[in-house]
Amino acid sequence: EEGIPFIEVYTKCSIEECIKRDPKGLYKKALRGEIKNFTGISDPYEEPCSPDVVLNTEHDSIEHNIDKVIRYVKEFLHVNYDNR
Secondary structure (H helix, E strand, O other): OOOOOOOOEEEEOOHHHHHHHOOOOHHHHHHOOOOOOOEOOOEOOOOOOOOOEEEEOOOOOHHHHHHHHHHHHHHHHHHHHOOO
């Protein structure tokens, strides 16, 4: 809706890493054809065109990614709400 603030955060991770992290084994089931319409396997996955924040969860620490989000939100709030 117009007028409602929105920040797009893209959590980037390779399909190989997603498979490693999958505790329920859903990716492996999808690869075997047991799950249909699985995003990234049998259905396409499209990265966002221009996210506000990109978190590389495969290569960066949790602490780094948290800090990145907090910094962005603080800047977003400063730019959009300080002069009201």
